[in-house]
Amino acid sequence: MILSLYLIKKFFNALLVCGVIGYAIFFIFSLIGNLGEKLSFNSILYLSALNSFQIFTFIPSHLYILSFCLIIMHLKSKNELIIIKEYIELKKLLLIIFPILILFAFVEIKKDSFSAHIEKMKTNFSNSKNFENRKIFISTNGNKSKYSIFSKVDSKNEMINQYLEFDVENKNIKRGVVSNSLKIQNNNLFSNESIIYENNNFRYEFLNKRLFDDFTNIWSTNAEKIIKNNENNKYSNYKIFQSILFHSFFYLCISMIFLSKKLVKRNINIIKVFSLILLIFLYHLLIPKIMVNNFYFFFQSLSLIVFILIFFKNKKYE
Amino acid sequence: MVGIARSYIIYNYFKYILIILLVFIGLIWLSQIIRIIEFQYSISNQILEIAGTTLLALPSFINPLVPFLILIGSFMLNSKIKNSSEIIILKQYLSYEKLRILFQLLILLIFLIFTLNNEIISKNFYEKYKIKELEIRNNLKLGTPAQKEFHIDDIVSIFFTKKIDNTFYDIEAIIYGQNQFIVSNSVEIELSKSNFNLVFLDGERLTLNDNQKSKTIFDKFTYVLESKNYEELLMDKDHYNTFELISHPEKEFRNHGHNKIFQYFFLIVVGLISLKIIFFYVNKMNNLSRFSFIFFVILLAQILNSYLIYLLDNAQKFSIVYYYIFNFTLLLAIYFLARKILK
Numbered sequence: 119m120i121l122s123l124y125l126i127k128k129f130f131n132a133l134l135v136c137g138v139i140g141y142a143i144f145f146i147f148s149l150i151g152n153l154g155e156k157l158s159f160n161s162i163l164y165l166s167a168l169n170s171f172q173i174f175t176f177i178p179s180h181l182y183i184l185s186f187c188l189i190i191m192h193l194k195s196k197n198e199l200i201i202i203k204e205y206i207e208l209k210k211l212l213l214i215i216f217p218i219l220i221l222f223a224f225v226e227i228k229k230d231s232f233s234a235h236i237e238k239m240k241t242n243f244s245n246s247k248n249f250e251n252r253k254i255f256i257s258t259n260g261n262k263s264k265y266s267i268f269s270k271v272d273s274k275n276e277m278i279n280q281y282l283e284f285d286v287e288n289k290n291i292k293r294g295v296v297s298n299s300l301k302i303q304n305n306n307l308f309s310n311e312s313i314i315y316e317n318n319n320f321r322y323e324f325l326n327k328r329l330f331d332d333f334t335n336i337w338s339t340n341a342e343k344i345i346k347n348n349e350n351n352k353y354s355n356y357k358i359f360q361s362i363l364f365h366s367f368f369y370l371c372i373s374m375i376f377l378s379k380k381l382v383k384r385n386i387n388i389i390k391v392f393s394l395i396l397l398i399f400l401y402h403l404l405i406p407k408i409m410v411n412n413f414y415f416f417f418q419s420l421s422l423i424v425f426i427l428i429f430f431k432n433k434k435y436e
Numbered sequence: 437m438v439g440i441a442r443s444y445i446i447y448n449y450f451k452y453i454l455i456i457l458l459v460f461i462g463l464i465w466l467s468q469i470i471r472i473i474e475f476q477y478s479i480s481n482q483i484l485e486i487a488g489t490t491l492l493a494l495p496s497f498i499n500p501l502v503p504f505l506i507l508i509g510s511f512m513l514n515s516k517i518k519n520s521s522e523i524i525i526l527k528q529y530l531s532y533e534k535l536r537i538l539f540q541l542l543i544l545l546i547f548l549i550f551t552l553n554n555e556i557i558s559k560n561f562y563e564k565y566k567i568k569e570l571e572i573r574n575n576l577k578l579g580t581p582a583q584k585e586f587h588i589d590d591i592v593s594i595f596f597t598k599k600i601d602n603t604f605y606d607i608e609a610i611i612y613g614q615n616q617f618i619v620s621n622s623v624e625i626e627l628s629k630s631n632f633n634l635v636f637l638d639g640e641r642l643t644l645n646d647n648q649k650s651k652t653i654f655d656k657f658t659y660v661l662e663s664k665n666y667e668e669l670l671m672d673k674d675h676y677n678t679f680e681l682i683s684h685p686e687k688e689f690r691n692h693g694h695n696k697i698f699q700y701f702f703l704i705v706v707g708l709i710s711l712k713i714i715f716f717y718v719n720k721m722n723n724l725s726r727f728s729f730i731f732f733v734i735l736l737a738q739i740l741n742s743y744l745i746y747l748l749d750n751a752q753k754f755s756i757v758y759y760y761i762f763n764f765t766l767l768l769a770i771y772f773l774a775r776k777i778l779k
Contacts, residue, residue: 135724142735143460143504149742150500159746163739176467184459195519252612254593265617267610284617284642286608291619291651296644313649315642320649344585344593403466404483 121206122214128192129218132185137174140181144170161243168240175233178225182218182369183399186376200382208436211377212370219369226365227358253337256346261288266330268307268337278302278337281309281329292316297329307333360418361406367425368402374432398428441526442538448516449542449714453509457498460505464497465490492565495558496674499699500738502550503706507734510710511727514717523717535715543707550703554696555677562674591661592634594623602626609636611659615645618657632661691748694756698741698763705767706734709774716778726777733773737766 148169152162174181193199202211225232255266267282278300285293297312307330312323330336336345375395380386405421468490469483517523586594586604592611596604602625609618620639625632636657643650673692676684681693709730716723741763747754 138728139508139731140460140463142731143501144464146500146504146735146738147464147497149739153742153745153749159743162742162746173463173467176470177463180463192519195516252590254610256595263608265608265610267612269612280615282610282615282617282644284610286619289606289619291617291640291642294617294642294644294651296615313644315644315649315651318651403470407470407483 121202122210125189125202125211125214126218128189129185129215132188132192133181136181136184136188140174140184141170144173148173164243165240168236168243172233172236172240175229175236177403178222178229179368179372179399179402182222183372183395186372190376190381194381203377203379203382208374208377208433212373215373219366219373222369223362223365227361252343254344256344258346262286268330278307278333281307281312283329300329302334305334306331356415360422364406364418364422364425365402367422367429368398371398371425371428371432374429374436378432379436398425441529442535445513445526445535445714446538446542448513449509452512452516453506453546456505456508456512457502460501461494461498465494468493489565489568492561492568494561495553496562496565499550499554499558502546503699503703503734503738504731506546506703506706506710507713507731510713511723511731513714514723514727517714518717518723523715527715527717539711542711543704546707547700547703551700554699559675559677566672566675588632588661592659594634596623607636607639609634614643617642617644620654620657626658634659634661688749691745691756694748694759695741695745698760701764701767702737702741705771708771709734709778712774712778730774730777733770737770740766 145166148166149162152166152169155162155165157165190199193202206214252267252269255268257264257266263286265282265284265286267280267284268278269280269282270278279298281295281297281300283293283295284291294315295312297309299310299312301308301310306328309327309329310324312327314321314323372395375381375391375398381391401421401424405418408417465487469486514523517526584596584599586596586599590612592609594604594607594609596608597606599605603622604624605622607618607620607623609620609623610616611618618636618639618641620636622637624635624637626635636654636659638655639657640651640653641657643652673681673689676689676693678693678696681689681696684690684693713727713730716726744754744759744762748756748759
């Protein structure tokens with residue numbers, strides 16, 4: 119138990135050191151980049167601070183790898199790694215780091231949302247109007263598709279200024295709605311008046327009409343700008359499940375490499391280990407970004423299998 | 437023996453600096469790639485192009501970070517030789533006096549590499565980077581073929597089923613500013629002399645804005661992207677070396693030139709401190725707090741320098757003389773403070 123606590127304490131110390139150093143480096147990098155902006159110095163500092171956080175959200179796994187690297191170097195230099203490996207078996211070691219691993223896997227899954235939130239904060243702060251203030255919901259069903267576009271002109275005000283809706287059927291525009299008089303009541307979006315195109319006619323509608331249910335929640339929880347709901351639940355559940363497994367196995371593989379017997383040896387080839395970690399890291403970074411038109415599920419499943427195989431291969435030699 | 441020990445220090449000093457440099461510049465590079473990809477909703481077939489382009493900007497990213505990387509490198513080297521007790525042996529055989537020339541040569545070497553990168557390498561690579569970056573932007577190479585979406589800033593979104601070269605097929609498009617929705621067989625991106633046109637063929641268009649409410653069927657409809665002119669190559673500060681910046685007609689560029697001059701002195705001071713760090717040893721004492729303090733002082737100095745540059749650019753009364761007086765006083769204070777801490 120003492121050894122477990124010692125390891126966790128060491129890991130969080132290493133995480134703190136890596137986090138602070140990384141943040142400082144990214145901060146200076148962002149600060150110098152932002153100096154040319156026509157903003158007050160305080161604003162530049164604030165934007166640089168946000169930028170630095172955003173870099174962390176782009177690649178959170180680097181913190182895990184660098185922290186592990188630091189802790190292993192430290193343990194090895196004091197010959198503590200041999201003692202730890204002697205007294206704690208790999209399963210227990212993995213169990214100790216499991217909460218940290220879960221934390222990082224959670225951050226990985228949520229990183230796009232965190233990054234989008236920071237981007238939103240930056241946009242709100244610099245008062246710039248951009249794509250962030252618009253969300254498009256697309257639903258398709260056979261030959262039918264529906265586009266619901268919500269625009270927020272004033273980014274500081276949480277109110278939606280314009281609602282547009284277009285319905286397409288068999289490559290023909292069947293219906294169109296525009297409303298500039300909107301209000302949110304009990305999280306639902308209502309329009310007071312709207313112009314509707316339907317059956318080749320334009321008409322005004324002065325009715326208090328519910329446009330979107332649970333709008334506030336959907337707006338705040340969906341970080342993406344384009345939300346497609348033609349993906350069925352089975353598909354999205356699979357995506358989440360696949361994503362959890364993918365990130366968890368990535369972190370497990372990295373942990374396995376750092377905690378392997380090989381690293382205890384004095385004459386270990388560091389370049390070989392470094393190259394392996396770098397390859398896994400790049401693989402983990404790039405694979406979720408690659409979208410293939412066909413066999414997407416197979417492609418993603420294969421990438422998961424690769425990590426599972428790496429994990430079991432390393433486990434076998436322990 | 438002394439010669440081997442010297443080589444050992446030099447080798448490890450550069451090894452750690454190089455590792456830290458590769459790690460952080462690598463991370464910045466990756467974050468830049470991901471940033472561009474995410475902003476443009478694009479990936480896959482352009483990734484190598486973006487990676488290649490952002491790679492060209494790396495030399496200019498290195499310069500402001502070098503002092504910090506040197507500091508971290510020397511912290512690591514100190515930690516290594518302290519933990520393996522090599523520092524005691526080294527201190528026994530090599531006094532600071534014996535190492536003075538070696539230290540001076542080391543600083544000179546780092547200074548030369550920094551100057552070479554600052555004045556020649558980063559400038560040349562940055563020029564190439566900007567040209568490549570503009571090529572990507574102007575040719576609208578960024579898109580999302582796999583997600584079957586193509587977005588041009590906050591102006592147009594095109595959803596398609598097939599894309600061949602610059603033509604998208606079976607499309608549904610939204611033109612945001614004009615509240616237009618278009619369904620057509622194809623749309624081609626046409627590059628005219630000064631801007632971009634979207635040529636829609638065989639389709640229908642619904643407009644729902646304040647000035648116009650209409651639905652039209654068309655054989656050909658051309659939408660001119662008026663606000664999307666060819667981006668011209670603007671010469672920014674990284675296009676120039678220090679001498680060119682100092683003699684530039686614009687005030688901001690001249691100020692940046694003075695900042696570059698200050699960075700040379702900053703590097704020398706940090707280099708001198710880093711050499712003190714390598715051989716810092718107090719028995720049974722954790723150096724982390726001392727090193728952290730030095731790191732934060734150096735970080736603060738760089739932030740203060742950024743503030744002074746900001747004042748130079750924006751405040752009328754703050755002259756270049758004040759800038760140098762303040763900064764050099766600060767550098768001297770930091771150097772003597774670090775010497776005291778590392779005694």
